[in-house]
Amino acid sequence: MATESRRRRRTPWYRKWYRHVSRPRLALTGLLLCVLVSLAWQAGSWGLAHLQVVAVENTLKRWGQNGKVSSEKDLDNAFVAIDRAIALHHDNPYQLSLKARLLEWRAYAMREDEGRVADYRAALALYKEAAALRPMWPETWAEMINVKLNLGELDGELQTWMLRADEMGPYTPAVHTAIVRGGYALKQQYPFEERPLLDRHLLRGLADHRSRPEVARLVEQYAQEVSACRTIAQAAEPRPRLQICET
Structure with missing residues (x-):
């Protein structure tokens, strides 16, 4: 009897719940869990994208105050950051505009004539995409x-x-x-x-x-x-x- 009593006490709660829950309620619970996981992932991806966006914003603000790109490495880091943000949310018009602004700065500061035109055209394409979305x-x-x-x-x-x-x-x-x-x-x-x-x-x-x-x-x-x-x-x-x- 003592052994049987200990076994009953050790039975996990979720097994008892699963044993007694109806199939419709079980399906609803599974659906709610999937929704919660999806929302948690979405919130996390938004948070990560926001961190990248803030970094790019600060970089652009610094360049604007100084009137020049700090360094080629600084420019490369800004592109890496905005590409990460866009990979998480590819249809965000503000992020597309930020990348277009980076392309404009690169055209202004780093490129020869042919590369400059290519960067301006790439920036314009991104602005058009952003305008279509917003x-x-x-x-x-x-x-x-x-x-x-x-x-x-x-x-x-x-x-x-x-x-x-x-x-x-x-x-x-x-x-x-x-x-x-x-x-x-x-x-x-x-x-x-x-x-x-x-x-x-x-x-x-x-x-x-x-x-x-x-x-x-x-x-x-x-x-x-x-x-x-x-x-x-x-x-x-x-x-x-x-x-x-x-x-």
């Missing part, structure tokens, strides 16, 4: 405009993207600078049909402290001081300020 994100359209300009492609597609960027982000700083840059580049061609679009974002870009320095730099880069000052003078109050117009 079409209402204005920064992506602005980035596509800038890459298109880096490739020297002043065409109908560029103008279409400018209109799309204006539609998605009429008050977005990145859109202001991209449209001003694109507008000034297109002004070198005749006829230029998007003057109201250019003037609108010139004024908004100068009025926004986040985009004002870059817009002012573009005015000087493209030698558009006279045109910009005329646009400001004709604008309704309160008018944005541009130092060159006050001298």
Whole structure:
């Protein structure tokens, strides 16, 4: 009797549960366990991808502050990190945009002419993929405009993207600078049909402290001081300020 009692006490709980549970309940429990395992894996992969993304963001921020890529090794490490993140979540538009930005930096800092064009085209392909996944994100359209300009492609597609960027982000700083840059580049061609679009974002870009320095730099880069000052003078109050117009 003592031996039988010890055996009963030692019987694992899950055996008793399995012995008495109904088949439908057993199936439901199995399904719930599969869902929990899947959710745990998904959460873990998101966490790992986020760590890689943060590393790339910090790297890009440092390059932006310094105005240059720190080293080729730094660049290689950033590509490894973003490729790991994309492998975990290949359809994340933000991660695709980050890789495109890395390609732009490599084209700017490391590549000869042929390699530079290839990197810009690869970046543009990634931006297009990101825009397809997240079409209402204005920064992506602005980035596509800038890459298109880096490739020297002043065409109908560029103008279409400018209109799309204006539609998605009429008050977005990145859109202001991209449209001003694109507008000034297109002004070198005749006829230029998007003057109201250019003037609108010139004024908004100068009025926004986040985009004002870059817009002012573009005015000087493209030698558009006279045109910009005329646009400001004709604008309704309160008018944005541009130092060159006050001298």
